[in-house]
Amino acid sequence: MDLKVITDADTYTHIALSGKLDIVGVGEIEDQFIAHTAGRKKNALVDISGLTHTGSMGLRLFLRASRSLSEEKKSLILLNPQPMVNDVLEESGIRRVIDVEHDAETALSKARA
Amino acid sequence: MDSTPEPKRVRSEASARGHLDKVFETAALAPAKRRHSAFGRQLFEYVLEKPSTTQAALEGRILIVDHDRLSREILARNLQREGYAVEFEEDGARALLRLGEGTFDLALWEVQLPGLSGLDMLHRARKDAVLLHIPVVLLSEVKDVETVIRCIEAGADDYLPKPFNPALLKARIRASLERKRLRDQEQRLLAEIKAHQERIRIELADATAYLMSLLPPPLSEPFIADWRFIPSSELGGDCFGYHWIDEDHFAIYLLDVCGHGVGAALLSVTVLNVLRSHALTGADFRNPAEVLVAANRAFPMEQQNNRYFTLWYGVYERSTRKLTYSSGGHPPALLFEPGVVAAKKLATRGMMVGGMPTSRYTSQTCDVPVGSRLFVFCDGVYELTLPEGRTYTLDEFAALLGQLPADAPPDLDAVVARIHQLRGSKELEDDLSLIAIQF
Numbered sequence: 001m002d003l004k005v006i007t008d009a010d011t012y013t014h015i016a017l018s019g020k021l022d023i024v025g026v027g028e029i030e031d032q033f034i035a036h037t038a039g040r041k042k043n044a045l046v047d048i049s050g051l052t053h054t055g056s057m058g059l060r061l062f063l064r065a066s067r068s069l070s071e072e073k074k075s076l077i078l079l080n081p082q083p084m085v086n087d088v089l090e091e092s093g094i095r096r097v098i099d100v101e102h103d104a105e106t107a108l109s110k111a112r113a
Numbered sequence: 114m115d116s117t118p119e120p121k122r123v124r125s126e127a128s129a130r131g132h133l134d135k136v137f138e139t140a141a142l143a144p145a146k147r148r149h150s151a152f153g154r155q156l157f158e159y160v161l162e163k164p165s166t167t168q169a170a171l172e173g174r175i176l177i178v179d180h181d182r183l184s185r186e187i188l189a190r191n192l193q194r195e196g197y198a199v200e201f202e203e204d205g206a207r208a209l210l211r212l213g214e215g216t217f218d219l220a221l222w223e224v225q226l227p228g229l230s231g232l233d234m235l236h237r238a239r240k241d242a243v244l245l246h247i248p249v250v251l252l253s254e255v256k257d258v259e260t261v262i263r264c265i266e267a268g269a270d271d272y273l274p275k276p277f278n279p280a281l282l283k284a285r286i287r288a289s290l291e292r293k294r295l296r297d298q299e300q301r302l303l304a305e306i307k308a309h310q311e312r313i314r315i316e317l318a319d320a321t322a323y324l325m326s327l328l329p330p331p332l333s334e335p336f337i338a339d340w341r342f343i344p345s346s347e348l349g350g351d352c353f354g355y356h357w358i359d360e361d362h363f364a365i366y367l368l369d370v371c372g373h374g375v376g377a378a379l380l381s382v383t384v385l386n387v388l389r390s391h392a393l394t395g396a397d398f399r400n401p402a403e404v405l406v407a408a409n410r411a412f413p414m415e416q417q418n419n420r421y422f423t424l425w426y427g428v429y430e431r432s433t434r435k436l437t438y439s440s441g442g443h444p445p446a447l448l449f450e451p452g453v454v455a456a457k458k459l460a461t462r463g464m465m466v467g468g469m470p471t472s473r474y475t476s477q478t479c480d481v482p483v484g485s486r487l488f489v490f491c492d493g494v495y496e497l498t499l500p501e502g503r504t505y506t507l508d509e510f511a512a513l514l515g516q517l518p519a520d521a522p523p524d525l526d527a528v529v530a531r532i533h534q535l536r537g538s539k540e541l542e543d544d545l546s547l548i549a550i551q552f
Contacts, residue, residue, distance in 0.1 A: 022542075060421065067469070
């Protein structure tokens with residue numbers, strides 16, 4: 001698993017995840033991910049186009065960050081999931097509480113808001 | 114075999130002689146003096162006072178294997194002066210036996226020992242689990258360099274040229290013993306890790322056995338109900354069950370706690386027991402949506418070590434042949450009606466249970482014609498990484514179930530065998546849980 005910070009702006013954070021977000025992958029990036037999202041208490045845009053898989057622990061990671069940010073009236077936005085990852089997000093019902101975008105401009109404007 | 118008793122500690126010759134004279138004058142040691150007198154005065158050239166066994170053992174215990182008496186004695190003096198416990202053998206076969214007892218830390222072995230050369234010894238020792246880890250330092254004449262090279266290649270730790278240089282002897286012995294100490298330490302740690310892993314394995318197996326004991330027996334009337342459960346090598350978070358709520362309502366449920374291991378299994382078993390015993394406040398267990406709402410309220414993830422679970426819960430009403438179901442973050446159940454190849458996907462797209470306090474759940478209902486088959490399962494049955502690297506899909510799994518012969522109860526063993534075949538291994542990444550009901 002790889003976590004890359006693209007922008008640490010004053011108003012939002014833009015990061016990208018790539019690899020397999022299974023129980024091992026989550027263990028590799030969990031602290032970093034939480035620090036860059038929930039820890040910054042700013043809107044967080046997470047490009048997940050490089051994710052080839054997300055398991056239940058990956059969903060838990062997104063949910064934790066999203067819940068923490070929502071307490072600060074901030075949002076977690078997931079950008080460009082691959083079809084199989086999108087199916088998992090859909091099936092889990094997580095899309096009801098986490099915004100999933102397929103257009104980078106739209107996602108960025110939401111993050112900057 | 115050298116008939117000389119083993120020396121224990123060396124002093125300078127003058128000191129040793131003076132000391133020994135005094136020692137053997139004592140009444141207590143007179144019998145010993147008489148017993149050993151046959152070995153001659155030469156014995157007392159290097160025999161000493163009662164050695165400090167503890168101190169010597171701390172430094173290391175060394176077996177010198179050499180047929181040259183003078184060479185042995187010189188070595189012994191030097192080594193004992195450094196605090197090592199030293200013993201002798203001049204016969205290679207006996208030396209191997211003694212080393213096999215596992216009480217020596219190092220062997221000094223004459224390369225050209227008659228009967229069992231240094232090379233022969235190394236070949237035998239390296240096939241023995243105990244001898245394998247005892248460092249062997251070869252003793253050789255300088256002219257034996259070629260032999261020494263072969264011995265080093267065969268696994269000897271080092272060599273000492275004769276005549277010995279005391280400083281070189283000291284340095285090489287110390288280095289070899291240090292390597293052995295590190296190796297012994299590594300072996301001890303490895304053994305501790307293996308013992309720890311075994312304890313964990315036993316505990317996980319025990320937890321799995323408990324979980325298995327909670328699962329329902331197969332049914333043959335009024336319909337067929339059966340299941341397969343194969344935990345991943347590491348205990349996962351799956352649980353399931355079915356039971357009659359009353360004479361007309363039959364509950365079917367399968368849940369999957371996020372993550373693996375004992376933590377996930379504990380929550381899984383807790384939820385299972387709650388469902389089995391109808392212990393959710395405010396829920397009518399004949400109403401699936403109510404059950405999910407109540408479970409979501411009872412098990413918020415922030416109170417469950419940040420764990421949520423997915424749940425499929427259905428209730429079959431026998432009198433009306435209707436199935437009402439609700440799901441939270443769980444894969445759809447598949448209903449195959451007789452004569453129809455494509456399965457109906459039964460899911461209500463609720464959110465995973467415990468994920469959000471505000472999650473809403475709904476129920477849906479479908480007819481269950483006679484001969485219909487219902488499959489309820491976890492994502493572990495189809496989220497398989499195939500040997501070619503791609504992931505198996507739910508639709509492919511549905512097609513596999515659709516191909517099962519319709520004229521017999523669902524052959525779940527065949528399904529499991531196919532999953533193992535697809536995976537290319539019996540090792541699964543996740544638990545495999547599968548319930549089949551033929552109405």
